[in-house]
Amino acid sequence: MNWRRGIIATLLGTVTFFLAVSCGSSSNGEGEDYNSDISSYTVTFVLNGGSSINEHQNVPINGFIIEPEPVRTGYIFGGWFYNANLTDSMIKFPYLITSDITLYARWVPQPGFTVTFDSDGGTNIPPRIGVAYIASEPIPQKDANEFIGWLVDTQNVSFPYAVTRDIILYAFYSPKEGCIN
Numbered sequence: 001m002n003w004r005r006g007i008i009a010t011l012l013g014t015v016t017f018f019l020a021v022s023c024g025s026s027s028n029g030e031g032e033d034y035n036s037d038i039s040s041y042t043v044t045f046v047l048n049g050g051s052s053i054n055e056h057q058n059v060p061i062n063g064f065i066i067e068p069e070p071v072r073t074g075y076i077f078g079g080w081f082y083n084a085n086l087t088d089s090m091i092k093f094p095y096l097i098t099s100d101i102t103l104y105a106r107w108v109p110q111p112g113f114t115v116t117f118d119s120d121g122g123t124n125i126p127p128r129i130g131v132a133y134i135a136s137e138p139i140p141q142k143d144a145n146e147f148i149g150w151l152v153d154t155q156n157v158s159f160p161y162a163v164t165r166d167i168i169l170y171a172f173y174s175p176k177e178g179c180i181n
Contacts, residue, residue: 044102045070046084050077059097067093070105074130078106113163119171122147134161145173 040058043065047055050070059065069077079090080103091103110130117125122140137159139147150157150169157169 041097042100043097044100045080046102046104047072048105048107049075050105050107061098063097064094065097067091067095072107074110074112075107076110078108080104081106114166115163116168117150117171118168120173122171122173128163131163133163134159136160140171142171142173144176146176148172148174 038061040060040063043057043059045053045055045057045068047053047070050072053068053070057065067080071077080093081090082088082101082103084104086104086106090106112130112132115128115131115134117127117138117140119125119140120142122142122145125138125140128134137150141147149172151172152167152169
């Protein structure tokens with residue numbers, strides 16, 4: 001008979017604790033107060049030069065986040081880390097948020113090459129960094145001249161152009177008819 005009283009007392013204690021916690025008690029059951037007004041945590045993303053995502057996200061308590069993927073020209077996104085030195089383990093997603101947290105983006109230089117354009121006094125053509133090909137021919141403008149094409153090592157370049165090394169392309173012009181250079 002005493003064992004039945006022990007089970008009933010244990011069950012009543014468990015039910016009482018459960019009801020106190022689920023009905024908004026301001027205690028964690030161990031006499032410590034907690035703030036029940038918090039409804040979300042802030043996740044801060046340090047992009048380290050990247051872009052295209054919101055740097056701050058509010059996530060519900062015990063909510064999960066999926067991996068945001070920022071972009072950065074000339075780099076491949078290498079994951080999110082807990083510390084700014086990027087020396088700890090990479091975070092795996094979906095990730096359970098249990099407090100405010102700051103995550104740091106890692107970037108790996110993108111394989112590819114740099115193509116520099118020497119427009120020989122024509123309009124500036126920005127370099128292409130981290131590329132393996134150039135789909136269309138950039139066309140500079142130069143007063144009294146007609147753009148003919150690009151040269152590399154005295155050879156004409158045709159587009160799309162497969163880039164196999166860092167290279168400088170040189171603009172080649174012909175004087176426009178009736179114009180004096």
